[in-house]
Amino acid sequence: NAGVMQNPRHLVRRRGQEARLRCSPMKGHSHVYWYRQLPEEGLKFMVYLQKENIIDESGMPKERFSAEFPKEGPSILRIQQVVRGDSAAYFCASSPRVPTYEQYFGPGTRLTVT
């Protein structure tokens, strides 16, 4: 059973460009969380999605950031018009159908904005 997949692992964008981060949950998991981690800091919750639904997006900046988890395909975190402050590691985690405290994290996408 493959783990949580994230791609790309590293992404470099110039200021003003768009960044698209993908997360494929573990097989059978229908809940996805996105987190942001700045260097030497803990993870900050961004958004919680179930298939085709956003359940909690209270951690997501109101502008430029959006997330989706379609019926088919990976979950996408989209950052429009990136700024230097968006440089961070972005992790997704998946949970089984019945939400539990068990989250399985992917390896992360390291976004660098130049």
Next chain:
Amino acid sequence: QQQVKQSPQSLIVQKGGISIINCAYENTAFDYFPWYQQFPGKGPALLIAIRPDVSEKKEGRFTISFNKSAKQFSLHIMDSQPGDSATYFCAATEDNFNKFYFGSGTKLNVKP
């Protein structure tokens, strides 16, 4: 406002010693408290978790102690090994699991 406060920020322990990491919270609605281990360049991995109705939970060399009245919980790593060197995060969530709050992390270095 940080929902979960973690200390120390870094910790150096000799091989065979006990590593102790502490966390505190304010929100009494929190119902689950997981701990994660993260190696450089990797995602966090779940280690062990506890609910407030349990005062202690042990899995191998890892033990969580929970003090509900003080709203504090801690991770003890017994017989610490160099392979335990990693960053450890405590976390908390309410029973709807909609949102997880993480501590700021403790970087553990176990000296051989």
